[in-house]
Amino acid sequence: MNPRKNSGGTTGAPARRQGAARRATASGSASERRDHLVQLAAELFARKGFQATTVREIAVEAGILSGSLYHHFDSKESIVDEVLTTFLDDLVGRYRAVLARGGEPREVLAEMVRTGFAALKPHRAAVTVMQNDWNYLRSLPGDRFGYLVKAEEEVERMWIEQIKRGQATGGIRPDVDPKLTYRMIRDTIWVAVRWFRPDGRLDTAAIAEHYIMILFDGLATGERSSHPG
Amino acid sequence: MNPRKNSGGTTGAPARRQGAARRATASGSASERRDHLVQLAAELFARKGFQATTVREIAVEAGILSGSLYHHFDSKESIVDEVLTTFLDDLVGRYRAVLARGGEPREVLAEMVRTGFAALKPHRAAVTVMQNDWNYLRSLPGDRFGYLVKAEEEVERMWIEQIKRGQATGGIRPDVDPKLTYRMIRDTIWVAVRWFRPDGRLDTAAIAEHYIMILFDGLATGERSSHPG
DNA sequence: GTCTATAACCGGATAGAC
DNA sequence: GTCTATCCGGTTATAGAC
Numbered sequence: 001m002n003p004r005k006n007s008g009g010t011t012g013a014p015a016r017r018q019g020a021a022r023r024a025t026a027s028g029s030a031s032e033r034r035d036h037l038v039q040l041a042a043e044l045f046a047r048k049g050f051q052a053t054t055v056r057e058i059a060v061e062a063g064i065l066s067g068s069l070y071h072h073f074d075s076k077e078s079i080v081d082e083v084l085t086t087f088l089d090d091l092v093g094r095y096r097a098v099l100a101r102g103g104e105p106r107e108v109l110a111e112m113v114r115t116g117f118a119a120l121k122p123h124r125a126a127v128t129v130m131q132n133d134w135n136y137l138r139s140l141p142g143d144r145f146g147y148l149v150k151a152e153e154e155v156e157r158m159w160i161e162q163i164k165r166g167q168a169t170g171g172i173r174p175d176v177d178p179k180l181t182y183r184m185i186r187d188t189i190w191v192a193v194r195w196f197r198p199d200g201r202l203d204t205a206a207i208a209e210h211y212i213m214i215l216f217d218g219l220a221t222g223e224r225s226s227h228p229g
Numbered sequence: 230m231n232p233r234k235n236s237g238g239t240t241g242a243p244a245r246r247q248g249a250a251r252r253a254t255a256s257g258s259a260s261e262r263r264d265h266l267v268q269l270a271a272e273l274f275a276r277k278g279f280q281a282t283t284v285r286e287i288a289v290e291a292g293i294l295s296g297s298l299y300h301h302f303d304s305k306e307s308i309v310d311e312v313l314t315t316f317l318d319d320l321v322g323r324y325r326a327v328l329a330r331g332g333e334p335r336e337v338l339a340e341m342v343r344t345g346f347a348a349l350k351p352h353r354a355a356v357t358v359m360q361n362d363w364n365y366l367r368s369l370p371g372d373r374f375g376y377l378v379k380a381e382e383e384v385e386r387m388w389i390e391q392i393k394r395g396q397a398t399g400g401i402r403p404d405v406d407p408k409l410t411y412r413m414i415r416d417t418i419w420v421a422v423r424w425f426r427p428d429g430r431l432d433t434a435a436i437a438e439h440y441i442m443i444l445f446d447g448l449a450t451g452e453r454s455s456h457p458g
Numbered sequence: 459g460t461c462t463a464t465a466a467c468c469g470g471a472t473a474g475a476c
Numbered sequence: 477g478t479c480t481a482t483c484c485g486g487t488t489a490t491a492g493a494c
Binding site for chain 2: 477478479480481
Binding site for chain 1: 277280362413416421
C-alpha cells in the first residue's frame with residue numbers, strides 16, 4: 001500500500017503522517033504533487049460544498065481521470081481530512097506561539113484575534129469547508145474527524161483562560177461570560193470567510209484592527225452603560 | 230396540477246403562494262399537513278445538510294413512502310425553498326416593525342439585535358440550513374433562490390441606515406465602517422445557531438443582552454482607547 | 459502515474475393502481 | 477393521499493492494462 005495514503009479509521013491527527021519522512025526528491029516531489037491535488041480539491045469543496053463536489057471534478061481540475069486519483073488518496077474523505085488537518089495544525093501552532101510570548105491578557109487576546117483573521121487569507125478554502133461541512137463530516141460513521149473536536153477544545157481552553165485572566169487582573173470587565181464571549185469572538189472571526197475577498201477593499205489586518213476596536217471599546221460614544229436596554 | 234405545488238422557477242417569494250387562499254377545512258387541513266412535512270424536512274436538513282438528506286429519509290420520518298411526497302411537493306428543492314421563505318418572510322416583517330416604531334438609532338439597533346436572536350429559537354432549523362447550505366443553493370442553475378439575495382439586501386439596507394444615522398446624530402462612534410460593522414453583527418447573531426441550545430443555560434434574550442453590552446460598551450475596563458495595538 | 463472499463467450502489471423522480 | 481414498481485442517471489471505488 002502506498003505509504004502516503006491516509007487510511008484514516010480511528011487514528012487521529014498525530015498519527016497521520018507516519019510516512020511523512022518525505023525525501024526531498026530532485027524536483028516536483030511526490031509530496032508537492034499531492035499537496036497540489038489537495039489544494040485543488042479544497043477550492044472545489046469550498047465553492048460547491050464537500051458532498052456536491054465529485055471526485056471526477058477534482059480529477060478533471062487536475063487534468064487526470066477520476067480513477068487515477070485513487071493512486072494518491074484512499075478516498076474522497078481522506079482528501080478533505082488532509083485539507084482540514086493542514087489548517088488546524090497551522091492554526092493551533094500559531095496560537096501556541098502567541099501564548100508562549102505571554103503578556104497582558106488584553107494584548108494576548110488582541111494578538112489571537114489578529115492570528116485568526118490572518119489565517120483567513122492563506123486558509124480561505126479550508127476555513128470555508130470547516131464552516132459549511134463541519135456538521136456533516138462529524139456526523140459520518142466512525143470518529144474519522146474526531147480530531148476536529150480535540151483541536152477545537154484546545155483552542156477554546158486557550159481563549160477562555162486569557163479572558164478569565166484578564167478579568168482577574170482587571171483589564172477585562174468582570175460582568176461578561178467568558179465562554180459566551182469566546183464563542184462570539186470565534187464565530188465573528190471565522191464566519192468572515194463568507195464575505196472576505198483577498199482583493200477587496202480591506203485586508204485581514206485592517207479587518208482585525210476594526211474588530212479589536214469594537215470588541216474592546218464598543219460602538220457607543222460617550223460614557224459607559226449609556227446603551228439602551 | 231396541484232395548486233399547492235411550488236413550481237419555483239423564476240418567481241420570487243411574493244408570487245409564491247398564489248394558491249394560498251386556503252379554505253379552513255374541517256380539521257387537520259391540507260396546509261397543516263403540508264407545514265408539518267416542511268417542518269420535518271427542515272429538521273433533517275438542519276441536522277444532516279440539504280444534500281445529505283434524502284427524500285426517502287424525509288418520507289420515512291413522515292411515515293410515508295418517498296413517492297408519496299411528490300403529491301405534496303414538486304421536488305426536494307421546493308421543500309427547502311418553503312423552509313427558507315417562511316423564515317425570511319417572518320424576519321423581514323419583524324425588522325420592518327422595529328423600524329416603523331422609530332426611536333434613537335442605538336435603541337433601534339439594539340432592538341434589531343434582540344429581534345435576530347429571538348428568531349433563533351422558533352426558526353432554529355431554517356437558520357441552520359441558511360447558514361450551511363446558502364452557498365450551495367445559490368449555486369444551483371437558474372435563480373430559484375434569488376429571493377434569498379433580495380431579502381438579504383433589504384435587511385442590509387435597514388441595518389446600515391441605522392448605523393449611519395447613529396453616526397450622524399452622535400450615538401455611534403464615527404470611526405467605524407458601517408458595512409463592516411453590519412456584517413460582523415449579522416454574522417455574530419446567526420452563527421450562534423451552531424451552539425445555541427433551547428434548553429441551555431442561557432435563553433436567546435439573555436444572549437442578546439450580553440452581546441448588546443459588549444457591542445456598545447466593549448470588553449475593556451477603564452478609559453477608552455486603552456486597548457492594545 | 460495514468461487510463462480504460464466497470465462494478466456496486468444510491469439518488470431524485472415518475473406512472474398508474476388502489 | 478398513499479403505495480408499488482421502476483426508470484435513469486450519477487457516485488465512489490476497484491482491477492488490471494499500458
